[in-house]
Amino acid sequence: MNAFVTPFLEIKELRHDYRQPDGSYAQALRLDHLLAARGEALAVTGPSGSGKTTLLHILAALIRPTCGEVLFDGHDLFAAGHSAARWRSLSVGYVFQEMNLLPDFSVLENLLLAAEISSVPKSDAGERADSLLHRLDLWDHRYSRPSELSLGEQQRTAVARAVIHSPAVVLADEPTASLDAENAGVVMDLLMGLCAESQTLLIAATHDEAMKKRFERVVNLRRPVPAAVGPELVSSREVI
Numbered sequence: 001m002n003a004f005v006t007p008f009l010e011i012k013e014l015r016h017d018y019r020q021p022d023g024s025y026a027q028a029l030r031l032d033h034l035l036a037a038r039g040e041a042l043a044v045t046g047p048s049g050s051g052k053t054t055l056l057h058i059l060a061a062l063i064r065p066t067c068g069e070v071l072f073d074g075h076d077l078f079a080a081g082h083s084a085a086r087w088r089s090l091s092v093g094y095v096f097q098e099m100n101l102l103p104d105f106s107v108l109e110n111l112l113l114a115a116e117i118s119s120v121p122k123s124d125a126g127e128r129a130d131s132l133l134h135r136l137d138l139w140d141h142r143y144s145r146p147s148e149l150s151l152g153e154q155q156r157t158a159v160a161r162a163v164i165h166s167p168a169v170v171l172a173d174e175p176t177a178s179l180d181a182e183n184a185g186v187v188m189d190l191l192m193g194l195c196a197e198s199q200t201l202l203i204a205a206t207h208d209e210a211m212k213k214r215f216e217r218v219v220n221l222r223r224p225v226p227a228a229v230g231p232e233l234v235s236s237r238e239v240i
């Protein structure tokens with residue numbers, strides 16, 4: 001990456017500690033530095049509890065880190081005046097392990113509702129949904145509810161929903177963990193292909209070895225060493 005060009009994503013000295021019921025803090029994430037460009041595909045790996053989900057939640061501005069910086073196009077995601085809700089709805093697509101589709105709505109309605117939340121104009125949303133339904137082989141299921149679909153079809157619907165508004169970044173948390181190897185491969189190929197075509201940065205948490213191999217870059221998180229936190233440190237921390 002050219003050192004004189006502002007990177008799309010830069011992470012500096014990122015840490016997150018969760019507050020425990022007894023008032024102490026548990027370390028959940030340590031990531032010293034990361035640069036990523038638009039259109040890259042990055043796997044985030046590490047054992048259970050190493051902070052993969054926490055990192056994705058921070059990048060989606062769902063939680064504010066205890067300290068450190070997250071810069072997109074040089075702008076601090078957590079700067080005063082920056083709207084987390086706006087960032088999430090316009091710029092982020094999220095794929096969950098458990099899909100989280102709306103059960104009472106059809107596949108098509110799930111896509112159109114996501115488009116509406118992200119302020120995609122209605123005419124564009126219809127066209128984009130049709131094209132994704134064909135591309136992801138869901139056209140014949142467009143009026144089905146999620147419970148009428150196989151797990152692979154449900155996750156393909158979740159992928160379509162995550163990209164319907166052409167986000168700048170797609171965050172995928174163990175997106176293939178509930179699928180068999182064949183469906184996992186299909187979902188990953190589609191997700192990676194869609195992101196690469198639209199220059200979307202894809203960051204996917206996975207601990208599946210076969211999945212890891214598909215990625216050009218792998219960021220390995222280590223489980224932070226639990227440390228007793230003194231009261232003088234606690235009082236200076238910013239936690240939400």
Ligand SMILES: Nc1ncnc2c1ncn2[C@@H]1O[C@H](COP(=O)(O)OP(=O)(O)O)[C@@H](O)[C@H]1O
Binds near residue numbers: 018019029046047051
């Ligand atoms: N909401 C929360 N409150 C308190 N601790 C949490 C919370 N979410 C996660 N943790 C803890 O933070 C650590 C990292 O969790 P997580 O980011 O879910 O890791 P991973 O996704 O790699 O399994 C774990 O020790 C987990 O128990």
Ligand SMILES: [Mg+2]
Binds near residue numbers: 052053173205
């Ligand atoms: Mg996780």
